[in-house]
Amino acid sequence: MSTLTEPVEVASGYRAGRTLPLRVELIRQLKRRRTLIMGGILAVLPFVLLIAFAIGGSPSGRNGQVTLMDTATASGANFAAVNLFVSAGFLLVIPVALFCGDTVASEAGWSSLRYLLAAPVPRARLLWSKLAVGLGLSLAAMVLLPLVALAVGTAAYGWGPLQIPTGGALDPGTAAQRLLVVVAYIFVSQLVTAGLAFWLSTRTDAPLGAVGGAVGLTIVGNVLDAVTALGHWRDFLPAHWQFAWADAVQPHPEWSGMIQGTAISITYALVLFALAFRGFAHKDVVS
Secondary structure, eight states: OOOTTSOOOOOTTOOGGGSSOHHHHHHHHHTSHHHHHHHHHHHHHHHHHHHHHHHHOSOOOBTTBOOGGGGTTSOHHHHHHHHHHHHHTTTTHHHHHHHHHHHHHHHHHTTOHHHHHTTTOOHHHHHHHHHHHHHHHHHHHHHHHHHHHHHHHHHHHOSOOEEOTTSOEEOHHHHHHHHHHHHHHHHHHTHHHHHHHHHHHTTOSOHHHHHHHHHHHHHHHHHHHTOGGGGGGGGGSGGGGTTGGGGGSSSSOOOHHHHHHHHHHHHHHHHHHHHHHHHHHTOOOOO
């Protein structure tokens, strides 16, 4: 008679670590229509802004104050920085929530999740593969936007230094390095949204619920950050530090805000990812 203490036999040649390879999952996600549509939207945005400036003319400061938006047509680097500025608060939230929130819930919605686990793909392996691909696609989306914007801006306004609204400029080489820092920080700041979306994706069979829930909670965070009555409590909100990257595009960059924002975002994200793995490990999967 067998007992629960006896080792479980596995098929010859079976290796848990070789199930659902990242390459296979990446190809699956790249072929999905929502990936192509999202990439198209991000690639088109610089052209939309270019047309807007062509129709409305070059932006100019108001009341004697010059903002980053007012320098958009100064060079390709400025145009790329402006694209990041107008997108970081909301538009770049959507691909992160989509790629991380749709991943597990979509399998449940297609009734294919239980078959993946029966393959058998270990639960932790399945989540890790999907999370890695989701984060990779999110990073690719954030790199795609400034790259297209830099190319479009350089073609329209020329290759030159990044003009700083407060005065001064960064040479093209330094500007490119700082923009890389900006993209990296925006990605880290969006890890909270990724964590929310991924956790919700393991809790529901409705992809729209996971994606919409993550976007909605991110918006709530932005609203709370606007409530000045909260005082120093806002320092614990990831939204409070989402534009700290502006300190990196200064002649003498200030890193303290970005360091605090990075610490807050990574802390929240790690907790949310841990909740996703812990809850899914014991979830009764019937979809």
